[in-house]
Amino acid sequence: MSRLDILKTYKLYIGGKFPRTESGRYYPIYDKKENLLANVCSASRKDFRNAVVEARKAQSSWANSSALNKGQILYRIAEMLEGRKEQFITELIAQGVSQKAGQTEVEAAIDRLVYYAGWSDKYQQLFSAVNPVSSAHFNFSMLEPVGIVSILAPEEQSLLGMVSVIAPAIVGGNTVIILASESKPLNAISFAEVLHSSDVPGGVVNILTGSKKELVSQMASHMDVNAIIYCGKDENEIKTIDEFASESIKRTIFYKKNNWDNEESESPYFIEKTQEIKTTWHPTKA
């Protein structure tokens, strides 16, 4: 007797919970043969705002957790993803990626998490400075997370690309709201399940699925978002983001690359992009 499969309901990931979109809207994802794979949530602007509230709540305690702790949590995400590798490859294949490309992508995503886990307690030493000022002060500059980062994940390499921009942002103490690849969103929500079982505090990573066109202006204009990362090449979208970002002097980061599976796609400079520099003057004369 053949067994009827249990299909997964793909929901959003906000504040460590898996709610449906408050809007009740969805969009269908089909495989190559036009079979329905899933009805994916079409997140609303309100969902995004809710996610920002959760991201803000989580930010300072995440930033204040120790560098070692953040590193171990990133490593834990890699462990969990490794254990569920097959599921991710299957999802990629269902969405039209070849077996080989799917396997390469998932493995690269796991390795990327390990890579940034290793940076958690090292990047600070690269970018900090003790500045030899002329007065009697111990003057030093160090990095601090910019705060909340909204991320428009790349359309292709929907898992690897997304992981490659999330990992450097969160290892640096930021909290993030991601809009997943619109055409290939399944991995993103499955990745939320991985995060959920990896000791990542709720609200540190929030994942939405939905229409880029609809959400991009909100993601760029929200006054409590400090920086926005956009992966893509659409000049109109880039201009829109720049314009909305100017309303709150938001930091804008654009990655126009197609391929995230190479050494140029990982470096401590990706971490630095979502960091501020604080300079402190401490008196040295008693």
Added chain:
Amino acid sequence: MAINKENNNFVPKWSYDAAPESTNHLHLKKQYELFIDGEFIKPTKGNYFETTNPATEEKIASIAEATEEDVDKAVRSAKKAFKSWTALAAKERGKYIFRIARLIQERAREFAVIESIDGGKPIRESRDIDIPLAANHFFYYAGWADKLNYAFPNRNPKALGVCGQIIPWNFPLLMAAWKIAPALATGNTVVLKPAETTPLTALKLAEIIQESGLPKGVVNIITGAGETGAALVNHPDVDKIAFTGSTKVGKNIQKSIAGTTKKLSLELGGKGANIIFEDAPIDQAVEGIINAIFFNQGHVCCAGSRLFVQESIAEIVIDKLKERMKTLLVGNPLDKNTDIGAINSKKQLQTIKNYIQIGLNEGGDIYQSDCKLPEKGNWCAPTLFLNVSQSHRIVQEEIFGPVLAIQTFRTIDEAIEKANNTPYGLSAGVWTQNGAKIFHVTQKLNAGVVWANTFNKFDATSPFGGYKESGFGREGGLHGLKSYVTFD
């Protein structure tokens, strides 16, 4: 804590004799042209505006107004110069910058006096702070020119091209130095626009640059107001914009270059929190409060314009502060005894007066020292407001004048929360004798520069710049190089 009235008696029983700096050593022209491609040339449309002394309202000189045509000329000149300048041996590039630093030092006195005449700041400040820091900035970045690979290991930093730089009127020469020095050290060429009320020291710097033998077109200095700046920002051949000024204009600039590849750094407004804890060295802190808000007439983006005093010491601190304010000498910027000079322009004076009126209308208690203000010129007595809260406009908005808003707090967490509750994030100050408390609080303040037991200190080696709506990018130190390079 009981107030010891005797300790508060700062006011001397005698008065100071005038001690004015002489002006007979200045070399000033009646009319200044645009500095483009190594020459001083007349503006295409032939328009000039006046720069006046804000302390006397007398005209100092006529200044060329650069229109779009002139901006285009300047950008072309910078573009033409870029190729050979960026290809020049880095060591040689550095030597030109060292030379500029030395020439400023040689003419420091003249620069200081001109800065005070044109902008209204006390000679004590232009002599001891603005001009030396400007020279130091050139000296500092000169040394970086041939060491950039150590600043950015494995990244092969390269120059961007033509940098359009727009600077404010509060620290005219110093801001020019902050902009030009790192741009040149990294191999870029420059079109700089000083503010329309304070163009003179930048134009004197142009003379120095000419004397230094810097290749033509590497630095171009053009004068004008907002329209000139907008033309520079929107010029298609400009590769980078560096702007220091108001948050409002900064937002406009970010918006107007949206979708272009122009690199941007912004150093914008602020509403700095100055936090005095009960275990602070009180007399030192009172001096710090004075310096935080009255330095340069409060025309300081990183001014400590919001004072937070712990409730247990509020009475004594405010009492001492009022006494100290009585001793501040407001008047002739060229007098070496002057503490507070002239407000930079009529327009800015009106802005400050409007805010004082807003503070009164919203129910704040005002205190102003009863100093005698000169009859002619733009002046504002040092002012503080008590009985204000977070929602008051004078607590939220940047005034850019000698107006301090005072609030109290009880706990460390309350101080931090109030300090951070602003769209700005440029500077903050903390006063306490407890070292651990310094680190605890400075780590939690959302500001790019945090001073402990001091305020308004600057150094060429120390990165400066803001969080949030105070802008992005850093100036000074190793981190200041990054705004002027691109990587493979």
